[in-house]
Amino acid sequence: MARVVIIGGGPGGYEAASAAAQLGAEVTVVDSDGIGGSAVLTDCVPSKTLIATAEVMTEVEEAGELGVRLDDGDGDTVDPANSVRVDLSVVNKRVKALAAAQSEGISRRLERDKVRLIKGRGRMDGPETVVVGDERLAADVVLIATGARPRILKGSEPDGERILTWEQVYELEELPERLIVVGSGVTGAEFASAYDALGSDVVLVSSRDRVLPGEDADAAAVLEDVFKRRGLTVLSKSRAESVQRRGDGVVVTLTDGRTVEGSHALLAVGSLPNTDDLNLAESGVSLTDGGFVQVDRVSRTTARGVYAAGDCTGVLMLASVAAMQGRIAMAHALGDAVTPLDQSTVSANVFTAPEIATVGLTQAVVDAGGSTGLVVKVPLSDNARAKMQGVRDGFVKLFCLPNTGIVVGGVVVAPRASELIHPISLAVGARLTVDQVAQSFTVYPSISGSIAEAARRLHLRN
Structure with missing residues (x-):
């Protein structure tokens, strides 16, 4: 043995x-x-559990558009976006x-x-x-x-109270009034999105020219637009030099000399x-x-x-x-x-709102000439189910090889994109063609219908 x-x-x-x-x-x-x-x-497990609550808050915030109102007990109705709060300790x-x-x-x-x-x-x-x-x-x-x-920035040692790593945020009893998230990679973007939905004023410090520099550029652009629309502040091309405690708050000093003050800081600068x-x-x-x-x-x-x-x-x-x-x-x-x-068959997901799911070939590799691939992008604004649910941000992107039409990658930006990427992952792993994907039935109406639509559009390009 x-x-x-x-x-x-x-x-x-x-x-x-x-x-x-x-x-x-x-x-x-x-x-x-x-x-x-x-x-x-x-x-x-902890971060996605926290994000599950944030997802509910995002849905509540947008419920008014769908005609949802809350009764205040006196016969009057109020917009749920202005009347629902989170108890972070719970x-x-x-x-x-x-x-x-x-x-x-x-x-x-x-x-x-x-x-x-x-x-x-x-x-x-x-x-x-x-x-x-x-x-x-x-x-x-x-x-x-x-x-x-x-990873900890030199001169920015966490204290577990105001300066936190992503392992320490679950000890908070109250929602941060103003949270400064240092780092705009996957972890930073996820926590920024979550705490913004939970009700914190969030500032995201990004050393690069956009959030999620390692992800699909089109997807990152959608997320950054959503962040700005929701009032989340993104400081691009702003590298943090230090994070220090100051009384009941924190001060983040940037390399260009600027300072950003907040009630808490979350370090998300790698592992x-x-x-x-x-x-x-x-x-x-x-x-x-x-x-x-x-x-x-x-x-x-x-x-x-x-x-x-x-x-x-x-x-x-x-x-x-x-x-x-x-x-x-x-x-x-x-x-x-x-x-x-x-x-090349690994699927991944960024649990922001909306989520960003990817598998296989990337746009960056295609644009750099590292691979020959055909690509089509279908916006969710064209999708009937998305319209019904009030979803207006996001898209489905498919990559296939020329001539053969074999699916080699995909990107989904949508609510629950982590669930929607699976059929594309199956197609990539099994080397299915866009025609095979297009000829598989999808439910109408459904968000997944946009995957089949993208496959149909790629058929015309082979």
Whole structure:
């Protein structure tokens, strides 16, 4: 029976543990911070739970357009946008309860799979041994899945009260009066969108010329227009130099000397891998200059029998990718059928309002000449269901190869885009043509009908 030791209990670790147990291995998971890792306890699950409340508030704000009114009890009606408030203490209590329940559920599943769970900090002592306290665990296979942590700006140390990382916001009892979000990547944009919907005055500090610099430019433009329409302030080309506490507020100093004052600041300036003090290099595991574990497409490191998965590898830092890396690692290590990680089929989502979902080929690659692709964009303003729901922002974009018409990518900007991207992901993964997508029935009326419409329009260009 193969002995598998996994350091880290996040998605890469717990999914690998289940896969290895299913393949008959003796599995031990060493974890210090709680099963589920940051994805479950401090990142994905908590943030998306908070955003779920923000989504309701966004719908309430726009409900007046659909004819919805609230009765004030005296026979008068009021616009819901001006009469509904959020109790952040209740929201955050629910956030933490759901995260804890999810963690407990994963732990129970691992225990049913007869996976041994050890609480503690593991480190390697050569490629075949993991040390936890006084215990030495012999291993035929080791998986490093230790995740990452928020990057901190020098001179801007969080205090957990006014200067916060995304791991600390769930301790707030009251809604920030004026929240300054430093960083306009995915995390910064998501929290800016959420707190704006919850009722905070939000300032988003972006060092680039637009929000979401790594995402589709058309999608980012839609989101920035929505931000401005809702009163959210975006400071473009404004790099933060420091964030400091001042009484009951904060002051963000920009590199050009300007200052921005607020009640709270949220740092969202990237992540650092949790690879310190693991004895990796001494055990033959190569790291990048940034401290990420170097892996190939089947999650192998440079040390024989040692694999790595998740954010500590720096490969598309998504929970879904971490889980896939972990499963691939165990399949490869234990002799099961293996399909190497194909980044061109990975779907991702930005949980703003509206959401931005993507898969496969990007507009930036096409524009730079890195790939030949045909593209069409269908605005949701043409979609009947969108009109019925009062949705006026967003679009569906499809990419296909010339001549063959094979779908190689897509972008959806819409409410619940995370659900709408799946048919495009299936098309990309299965190498379906635009004709095959177009000939599949969609419900009328539906937002997904715009996916078929985009496919039909691409048929004319082949």
